[in-house]
Each structure stands twice: as C-alpha cells, then as structure tokens.
Amino acid sequence: MPKLKRAANADNRGATDFIESLDRGLRVLEIFGGSRQPMTLSDLAKAADLPRATARRILFTLERAGFVATDGKLFRLMPRVLVLASSYLASNHVVSVLQPALDRLSSGAQEIASMAILDGNDVVFVARASPTRIFSAGIDIGYRLPAFCTSVGRVLLSRLSDDELVAALDRMELAPLTPFTVTDKKLLLKTIVADRAQGYSLVDREAEPGFRSVSVPVRRYDSAIVAAINMGAHVDRVSAAEMIERFLPRLRETAASVKSMLV
Missing domain, CATH: 1.10.10.10 (Winged helix-like DNA-binding domain superfamily/Winged helix DNA-binding domain)
Structure with missing residues (x-):
C-alpha cells in the first residue's frame, strides 16, 4: 500500500x-x-x-x-x-437539496444516479439514488475516482479557466485506469474545454472497464458550478447515443430544477 x-x-x-x-x-x-x-x-x-x-x-x-x-x-x-460522514452529509446544503431530486431522477429513468464533488485531484461521490430493481455494489457514498478520467470530474474541472485547468492537469498523476484512459494532457485539455462548451461530459470506459457515463454540472443561483450529477451503465446495455438521447435531457432537467434553491 x-x-x-x-x-x-x-x-x-x-x-x-x-x-x-x-x-x-x-x-x-x-x-x-x-x-x-x-x-x-x-x-x-x-x-x-x-x-x-x-x-x-x-x-x-x-x-x-x-x-x-x-x-x-x-x-x-x-x-x-460514520458519525464523521453523517455530520458532513447532514450539514451539506447541496446534498440535502439534490438528494430528493436524484431520487426522482432515478425513479423516472429507472437507472442509478449519483452526485459528486471535487476534492483535490479526485471526485468524491456524496449522494446516490437507485431504483429498487437495480443492485449495484461499486460506486457508493464516499467512493473516490481520479477527476481527469471521469465524466463528473471533467464537468467539475470545466469550471476552471483555461490557465487554471492547465495548472490543475500538471499537478495530477495521469495514470491509466483502463486501456481506454486518456492521459495526454493536451488532449485532456481540449476535451474538457469542449465539454465546458457543450455543457456535459461523456466518458466511455476510461475510469472503469466496460462502463460509460454522462454528467452535467449542478449550478447554484449565480451559475457557479458546485457539483456534478451523472448516470451510467455497462456498455453492453446502454449505447453512447442512448445516453445522449435518454439520459442527458433528464440530467439537465434535474440540475435546472435545483438551481434556484442552491445558495
């Protein structure tokens, strides 16, 4: 270790x-x-x-x-x-506002939905909702992943200016997690800037083998990005095109529904 x-x-x-x-x-x-x-x-x-x-x-x-x-x-x-974790979750305004919205999102789409925040070079998942028909044992509350190769991480990194983003990528250890993980800094910079422009990020098998996900930013009342929410699935079950067509509109609607409540 x-x-x-x-x-x-x-x-x-x-x-x-x-x-x-x-x-x-x-x-x-x-x-x-x-x-x-x-x-x-x-x-x-x-x-x-x-x-x-x-x-x-x-x-x-x-x-x-x-x-x-x-x-x-x-x-x-x-x-x-667990007292330490529950104290954070209970006192975090974003979590308390987003959890009911995530529950509605997950129930309506019949898919798992999660929320993450940026912590240094990692993302930490701080809220999660799952329909009762789905059992999942992987990403859960407190789960951490490198920000650079996750859809939630790229959405959160997109809030940085170009200069700040370059500096952030320079500080990161860009170790591949799968054969598909992008570790080239110039390509990552270009990708995150493009994600910023389109308002979402889709990551395909870069963080976990056989898994793809799509994420959107969660903005507070002044449009500052405070979190990211995502939905994902195994590549054999949901295509990238379906994620854009079926998941993305629901994610955007959920993020928009809480904006006025986040201060």
Missing part, C-alpha cells in the same frame, strides 16, 4: 496553528479507507509514514474513542466513524 502524505501547507499559517498529532490521527483513519480488510500495526505505520510507536499511540487513542477496535493483532474501523 502506498504511503499517505499530507500536501504542503498552502496558506502560510504559522506552525503554532498546526496540531501535528491530530493530523497524524486523521491520516491513520484515512488509511483504513484504502483497505477492505483489518490491518496490522506495522502496515498502518508504513502506510501513514509514521514510526511504529507513534502509530501505536494513535491507534490506542482511536480505540479509546470508539473509532477503532483490535483483537491484539489486527485493527479495524468501528461504526462510530
């Missing part, structure tokens, strides 16, 4: 404003998100780039707080960590 490191402090606040022990504890919590299995102390310390003794003290503290449990060898998260 790769080590998880914090980005450099970007706002030039003094060292006295930074609580290193809290940062390390949060880093350890994040490590669990990259593993579906319980982890050993050594694995956690290595992944978090921390001394073993430091990681041990952090894990003991998290255990006392109810966020982590251990059998003496392996550590795992406890349901208490």
Whole structure:
C-alpha cells in the first residue's frame, strides 16, 4: 500500500496553528479507507509514514474513542466513524437539496444516479439514488475516482479557466485506469474545454472497464458550478447515443430544477 502524505501547507499559517498529532490521527483513519480488510500495526505505520510507536499511540487513542477496535493483532474501523460522514452529509446544503431530486431522477429513468464533488485531484461521490430493481455494489457514498478520467470530474474541472485547468492537469498523476484512459494532457485539455462548451461530459470506459457515463454540472443561483450529477451503465446495455438521447435531457432537467434553491 502506498504511503499517505499530507500536501504542503498552502496558506502560510504559522506552525503554532498546526496540531501535528491530530493530523497524524486523521491520516491513520484515512488509511483504513484504502483497505477492505483489518490491518496490522506495522502496515498502518508504513502506510501513514509514521514510526511504529507513534502509530501505536494513535491507534490506542482511536480505540479509546470508539473509532477503532483490535483483537491484539489486527485493527479495524468501528461504526462510530460514520458519525464523521453523517455530520458532513447532514450539514451539506447541496446534498440535502439534490438528494430528493436524484431520487426522482432515478425513479423516472429507472437507472442509478449519483452526485459528486471535487476534492483535490479526485471526485468524491456524496449522494446516490437507485431504483429498487437495480443492485449495484461499486460506486457508493464516499467512493473516490481520479477527476481527469471521469465524466463528473471533467464537468467539475470545466469550471476552471483555461490557465487554471492547465495548472490543475500538471499537478495530477495521469495514470491509466483502463486501456481506454486518456492521459495526454493536451488532449485532456481540449476535451474538457469542449465539454465546458457543450455543457456535459461523456466518458466511455476510461475510469472503469466496460462502463460509460454522462454528467452535467449542478449550478447554484449565480451559475457557479458546485457539483456534478451523472448516470451510467455497462456498455453492453446502454449505447453512447442512448445516453445522449435518454439520459442527458433528464440530467439537465434535474440540475435546472435545483438551481434556484442552491445558495
């Protein structure tokens, strides 16, 4: 597992404003998100780039707080960590406004619909709706993907100016996720600028094998893009043309219906 490191402090606040022990504890919590299995102390310390003794003290503290449990060898998260996520979802105005709209969209189209926001170089899915006839175990709340190769990510990146977009792509590690992933920066820039002009993005098998999706921006009252909503399907079930014809109008209608409610 790769080590998880914090980005450099970007706002030039003094060292006295930074609580290193809290940062390390949060880093350890994040490590669990990259593993579906319980982890050993050594694995956690290595992944978090921390001394073993430091990681041990952090894990003991998290255990006392109810966020982590251990059998003496392996550590795992406890349901208490969901308090952190639920607090964000409950306090996020965009999520509270969009969730009912996503439910209506999914029910009307009988397809899965999702909403994502930009977090650094990734997109994070923060709302989701699914018709009862469809079972899906992949993209769910909190799921992360690189922004550059996803339809929601390209829609969100399109809110940047051309110069800002060039700088953003330069900062990204453009590693291919499938044989179809576009990693050429000039081509990506051209594609995202074109998506900005047409008001939507269609990505075909670039983020996940055999999966394509279409996304539109969600704008608040002043037209600023605050999120992206998408619908997707396996390539054998829904063609790209059908996505444009059947999914895109519904997505645009949903985004337009909440614009006046987003502040």
